[in-house]
Amino acid sequence: MQVETERLTLRLFRESDLDAYAEMCADPEVMRYIAQGRPVTRGEAWRHMAMVLGHWQLRGFGMWAVEEKSSGELAGRVGCWRPEGWPGLEVSWALRRSFWGRGIASEAARASLRYAFETLNQEKVVHLIEPENIASIRVAERLGAYRDGYFNIFDSRVLVYRIDRIARRVSPDMSLG
Numbered sequence: 001m002q003v004e005t006e007r008l009t010l011r012l013f014r015e016s017d018l019d020a021y022a023e024m025c026a027d028p029e030v031m032r033y034i035a036q037g038r039p040v041t042r043g044e045a046w047r048h049m050a051m052v053l054g055h056w057q058l059r060g061f062g063m064w065a066v067e068e069k070s071s072g073e074l075a076g077r078v079g080c081w082r083p084e085g086w087p088g089l090e091v092s093w094a095l096r097r098s099f100w101g102r103g104i105a106s107e108a109a110r111a112s113l114r115y116a117f118e119t120l121n122q123e124k125v126v127h128l129i130e131p132e133n134i135a136s137i138r139v140a141e142r143l144g145a146y147r148d149g150y151f152n153i154f155d156s157r158v159l160v161y162r163i164d165r166i167a168r169r170v171s172p173d174m175s176l177g
Contacts, residue, residue, distance in 0.1 A: 001056075003064065005111045008104065010064035010078060012056065013049045017065050020074035021045050024096040033130040034094055036154050055081065061120055063092065066108050068099070075099040078108035080116050080125075087151050087160060088126045089116055093139065105139045113143060117165050127161040128153060137161070 003010040013021070024030050025045040031038060040048070055062035063079030076095035082088070091112045093105045116122045127140045128151055137159070145161035152158075 003111050003115060005107050007069055008075070008108055008111070009067040009069055010108060010111060011067060013053055013065045013077075017074050018042070018046055018049065020096065021049055021065075021077075024076060024094065027097055030094060030097055033133040033136065036156070052077070055083070061115075064112075066095070066104065068104070075104055075108075078105070079112050080120065087128075088124055088162075089120070089122050090126050090128055091116060092127070093136070100135075105136075106142050109139060109143055113163065123165050125163045128158045129161060130156070131159055
């Protein structure tokens with residue numbers, strides 16, 4: 001399964017992504033609000049890639065590797081995610097630091113939202129965000145999400161941002177196109 005945007009290819013992870021993915025997962029700034037706020041080892045990054053691929057197998061959808069078309073580099077990960085116990089289907093994103101501030105998270109998440117609503121026929125999508133993660137809150141708000149309470153995950157209380165499918169039809173400024 002692959003999705004194209006103007007600048008990105010969203011595709012399944014490959015073993016050749018490990019170096020770049022492990023670099024991202026080892027960066028304390030990238031991981032500050034992910035995985036209990038700690039960098040992870042190369043082995044843990046590999047297991048995470050395997051878990052992401054397993055989610056595709058179990059659920060029929062999952063997170064993609066985000067590849068920048070112009071460079072062929074792995075920019076990060078994005079996609080639809082619903083592990084057992086989650087409050088709904090989540091569109092989640094994480095980027096290597098060298099790709100921050102270029103609108104890539106918004107572009108990739110927008111494509112993931114379209115996939116969630118149009119292909120997976122979801123009525124709502126959530127984003128689980130640490131309260132201090134202002135950059136991700138801004139991405140969620142740019143996508144048209146609104147704050148919808150809290151959720152406890154891994155002994156941490158996170159914000160729930162939500163986008164309803166019906167709201168997309170009513171408000172043109174929330175267009176994902």
